[in-house]
Amino acid sequence: MKHPWTRGPFKRIMMTQNATTLRRGAAVSRLVALLFLLSSARVPAAADTDPRVVLVTIDGFPAAMLADEKTPIPRLRKLATAGVMAEGMRVCNPTMTWPNHTTLVTGLRADRHSVLFNGILTRGEADAPVSVDPRRDKSELVAAPTLYDLLHDAGMRTAGINWPCTRNSKSLDDDFPDSPEPLLHSTPRLRQELRASDARMNAAFIVAGRGIKSGAKIGLVDNIDVAPTIARLLGKALPNAQGRILNEILVSE
Numbered sequence: 001m002k003h004p005w006t007r008g009p010f011k012r013i014m015m016t017q018n019a020t021t022l023r024r025g026a027a028v029s030r031l032v033a034l035l036f037l038l039s040s041a042r043v044p045a046a047a048d049t050d051p052r053v054v055l056v057t058i059d060g061f062p063a064a065m066l067a068d069e070k071t072p073i074p075r076l077r078k079l080a081t082a083g084v085m086a087e088g089m090r091v092c093n094p095t096m097t098w099p100n101h102t103t104l105v106t107g108l109r110a111d112r113h114s115v116l117f118n119g120i121l122t123r124g125e126a127d128a129p130v131s132v133d134p135r136r137d138k139s140e141l142v143a144a145p146t147l148y149d150l151l152h153d154a155g156m157r158t159a160g161i162n163w164p165c166t167r168n169s170k171s172l173d174d175d176f177p178d179s180p181e182p183l184l185h186s187t188p189r190l191r192q193e194l195r196a197s198d199a200r201m202n203a204a205f206i207v208a209g210r211g212i213k214s215g216a217k218i219g220l221v222d223n224i225d226v227a228p229t230i231a232r233l234l235g236k237a238l239p240n241a242q243g244r245i246l247n248e249i250l251v252s253e
Contacts, residue, residue: 015148016161017057017101017178055104057098063088098141098164098178105147105163114143115165135180138169148172211251219246 013058018054064084065071091100092109098118099110106113120133120141142165148158152171159174160166167177167185183191205221211233224243232237232245 015055015105015159015163017059017163057101057104059101101164101178102142102146106142106144107147108144112144115141118164137167138165146171199215207249213249213251218246218247221246 013046047196066073066076066080072218092103094116095111096118099115102113103109110116116253119132120136121130123130137207148160148169149171151160152173158172160169161176162178162182163175164178166172166175167179169175173186175187176190176194177185178184182193186194202220203223205226222243224241225246226243228238228241229246229249231241232250
């Protein structure tokens with residue numbers, strides 16, 4: 001499926017992340033930020049009148065893993081060889097996903113852009129603990145201009161895929177926000193295309209070890225089948241599971 005931001009002669013910025021929670025206490029980044037300047041191979045960069053920039057983050061990925069030769073990341077290593085790789089990237093406090101992603105698009109630390117949690121800290125009743133509410137719009141979360149605000153105001157095309165603190169942003173032409181019920185809060189055009197698409201994403205499923213058939217291939221399975229199958233391997237039953245036991249992968253007794 002071609003998304004709207006992939007078509008037409010527009011200047012574009014796109015932001016996307018692989019969302020995994022950051023751990024506290026990192027001296028250097030537990031987030032890999034990949035920045036691409038995409039331009040036509042037929043036109044010199046200096047003469048490019050249609051620049052495209054894509055900012056991709058791999059959340060929860062420490063710099064040490066990127067440097068570790070045992071980490072199986074051939075595509076990232078190829079990108080690093082073709083471009084520039086830093087020794088590491090220091091993060092701002094608090095070392096959480098939403099504050100640091102907001103820093104990436106504002107150039108400000110959290111005390112300046114106001115995103116201190118993965119949502120907004122809220123108080124309940126007098127004796128109740130505080131909680132974090134992620135169901136908030138960008139206007140309620142971010143207290144500073146963002147890069148995509150600047151570019152949108154300059155007439156450029158902007159898009160976000162699973163980027164924090166963008167819900168109902170007026171500066172993103174197409175947006176699938178990192179928030180609860182993301183499809184409900186996606187921009188109308190993108191939501192319409194997603195609903196009209198018959199494309200589906202299937203996750204990988206590989207099982208190996210004692211009690212498992214060797215070299216076998218099976219058709220599609222459901223994620224609800226995993227728990228009852230593991231229980232069966234351990235000689236137990238999971239009576240309330242909605243999935244089935246994948247007997248076709250098990251060695252017959």
